[in-house]
Amino acid sequence: MAIEKKTIRLLILEDSQNEAERLVSLFRNAGQATRVHRLTGIDDLNEALQHSWDLLICAPSSEALDPTEAIAAIRRQAKDIPAIQLLANNDSDDITAALSLGAQDALPQGEDERLVLVAKRELANLEERRGRRASEVALREAEKRCQLLLESSVDAITYVHDGMHIYANRAYLELFAYEDADELEGMPMIDLIGASDQASFKDFLKNYQGHDGHAELQCNGVKANGHSFAAQMSFSPATYDGEPCTQVVIRAHSGNAELEEKLREISSQDLVTGLFNRNHFLGLMDAAAERAVNAGQPATLAYIRADHYASLLAEVGLAGIDILLTDLANLLRSHFPGEAQLARFGDDVFTVLLPGLSPEDCREQLGSLLKKVESNLFDVNGRTVQSTLSIGVAGLNEKTAKAQEVVNRAHRCADELSEGNGLKLFDPADELAAAANRGSIVAMIQQALENNSFHLMFQPIISLRGDNFEHYEALLRLHNPQGEEITPLELFTAAKGAGLAEKIDRWVILNSIKLLADHRSKGHETRLFVHLSSASLQDQTLLPWLSVALKAARLPSDSLVFQFSEPDAIAYLKQAKAITQGLNELHCKTALTQFGCALNPFNTLKHLHLDFIKIDSSFSQDLGNPENQEALKTLLTSLHSQAKLTIVPFVESASVLATLWQAGVNYIQGYYLQGPSQSMDYDFASGED
Structure with a gap:
């Protein structure tokens, strides 16, 4: 039940x-x-407010500082810190009063589950507000940049609402020979259209009102001085000052369509090779990514680098390298089919976009290109030059969020071919490894699930009352790429946040069953405690899956003890009740951990079928204090009266053993006895002597 991923x-x-x-x-x-x-007081609060905080929780009353004064101080300083007011009762008037004074919510003190849910909601709302403010700042900056771009654009651009000008840039004013934008403000756009085209322009606007996309119109424009010119108008939906409108971009025709087409072609070309240039190719990639996502049309990018470019440049010079690149471009043209789109992406890099194909589909074709270039003898000013290629390949599919990511993947693949003259297809596992190396715990978890690289450790749970069974708890461990162990808290918090807790649980269960079956086959009467997360408590497919797994391993069901925490049981009591009943029907044992921290912990036990209760570690701390000893004994007495087997974990010293024995504890666990080990090798016989 993680509230936020961050602290x-x-x-x-x-x-x-x-x-x-x-x-x-x-x-x-x-x-x-x-x-x-x-x-501790108003001065302490004022000092604390110099820093950033996420949430304030106020007790019903405080001698140090009145809760209403604290909330008012936060509001005076315009701090966005949500406040939750706890109340001594559930009186609706008190709740209303707290809300009117500025608390985001008010609830009776002691309703812990509700408090966590309310806190979760308010923290989520806080993140939304922070995100919205950041977006508003970014939007204002983007609007400023757009305004600057509009003013500096060489294209004539206007924004029109209900046929009236609401904005026109400098190029638009110059095109129509107006001195000032005020002259156009409120003027119908149709007044700038030639009389012979006005009827068709009206019809176009009527039909365009319901059009969501891009549309074009050719007509005659009329300047302020009465001169007319042929205009190409492009219409697209837009917003201006937050209001919906239509953007119109106007380009005056020179009268020479062939020349204009040639100019457009040149603007998209690399001047040396005649292939598309980088900017135009990136536009093609964006369009291909959109088709892949929206229409399910895959494509493949090949990132082709000429090997040893610096050496070749030194050998043949600038003029010579242009000849070599041109010959390479011609070879690429002849090698790839007509629908392939080719570009010179950088000094020594060509790119090819192959529509309708997956990377694997292109492997053979790209492999033959490598051989063709390797065997080709290029003639550069009478000298024979040989070259090879490094080709990185990545695909565009329905999961492609950004075209640039595909370019980066193909680029990385080419970079990894340090020897050159090779071909490497992007493997998602490589990206996962890169993210893991950057410290992403979620990526490490995904890697471990894919590669079966988690580790199981086993810590003995030792009986103080004599027991034929050997008990161990299975503990999951994960190491980062540097070999350092990820703390369990970091591991499971990241797993919950990424929705991977259920998959981890199944990995642990499956591997625990295998290892336990092998261990018991050697004559050991062993039980294994396995943890279930809150995700597994809610998983209705777990019990049928577990039944099949146990039968396949031919393992006695009662050799597994499935444990989950008291906070999870309280949060998902209905599901916990169902799963303990189901596990009982499978003859598996069950346990509740972190027991005793709820306001009424025994209320939870009424609903659950449990065999073992693992006491919260706070009860085994400072047992030299008679008050703490009494609290533990009282808790244990109540549990034993309900025929529950009790476990006290975190036993770190010999000094507490006598106290635990006298208190009637059934089992103990902790580093004093043995820490987690890679194998189930504890000598239980020595512990009984």
């Missing part, structure tokens, strides 16, 4: 240190990293 910065107005820590534990038990500051 939340939390202000708490609460006089009781213990209650403040309990509130913080709600978030931390949900797997959320939390940075907290407890307010």
Whole structure:
């Protein structure tokens, strides 16, 4: 139940240190990293407000600072910090009063699950507001840049609403021989159209009103001095000052259509090779990406680099290299079919866009190109020159978000051919590896799932009362590309955020079953505790899948103990109830971890079929304190009266063993006994002596 992927910065107005820590534990038990500051007065609040915070939680009352004063101070300083007011009761008048004073929500103190849900909502709203403000700033900057581009454009551009000019750039004014934009403001555009074309222009505008895309019209324009000229008008939907309108771009015809076509052709060409230039090719890539996403039309990009370009340049000179590149371009033209689009993308780079083909479809054709170039003898000013190519290949498909990403992938593939004269097709696993190397935990998880590269560790759970079974807990571990272990908190927080927790659970279950079946085949009576995330609690396909997996492994069902946490059980109590019933029908054992932190933990037990209860680690801390000992004994007595087998984890020293024995604990676990190990090798017999 992760609230946010990032660390939340939390202000708490609460006089009781213990209650403040309990509130913080709600978030931390949900797997959320939390940075907290407890307010001690108005001066402390003013100092804290010099920094950035995400949420304020106020107790019903505080001697240090009145909650209404705290909320008012935040509003005075115009800080966007959502406030949640806790109340001593559920009185609707108190709730209304808190909301009217500026709290985002008010709820009775102690409704922990509701508090976390409200906090999740307010944090999400805060992120939306921050994102909107950033977008508004970006929009204003974009509008400024667009205005500058409009003013400096050589094309005549106007914006028209209901047939009337609302904006015209300098080029438009010059084209129609007007001195000032004020002269055009409010003037119907039809007044600038020749009389013979006005009827057709009206008809065009009527039909265009419902047109969502680009349209063109040829007609005669009339200048302010009465002179007319042939104009090509391009219409497209736009907005100006937030209002919908139509953008019209006008180009005056020179009268020589052949010359204009030639000029357009030259503007898209590389002058040396006659192929498309880089800018035009990027436009072709954008169009291909749009077709791939919207129409399901795949395409392939080949990024072709001439090997050893610097050496060739030194050998034949600038004039010679142009001849070589031209010959290479001609060879490419003859090699690829007519629908292929070729460009000179850089000094030593050609690109080819092959529509309708996947990268694998192009492998043979590109492979034959490598051989053709390698065997070709180029003639450069009477000298024989040989060259080879490095070709990187990437595809455009329905998942292509940006054409530039495809170019980058093909570029990287070509770069990886350090020996040259080679061909490399983009593999998504390479991109995943690159993201993992950059520190993306989600990418590391995806890699581990694909490559089966997680590690399972096993920590013994030792009986204090004599038990024929050997018990271990299966613990998942993941190392980053540098060999360092990812902390479990980072691992599972990232997995929840990316929606991968369920897949991880199934990996752990499947591999635990295999390892346990092998271990039991050697004569061990072993049970394995396996953790289920909140995602698995909600997965209705888990039980049927598990039944098949257990039968396939021929493993006794009661040799597996499936455990989940108390916070998850409370959040998904209905699902937890169903899954414990289902596991019981499969004869699997069940356990609840982190038990005892809820306000009424035993209420949860009424709904769940559980065999083991693992006490929260906070109960085993500072057991030298008689008050803490008594709290643990009271909890254990209640559990044992319900015939629950109890486990105390995080046993770190010998000094607590006598206390735990006297308290009647059934099982203990911790580094004092043995830390997680790569194998199930603990000597349980020695522990009984």
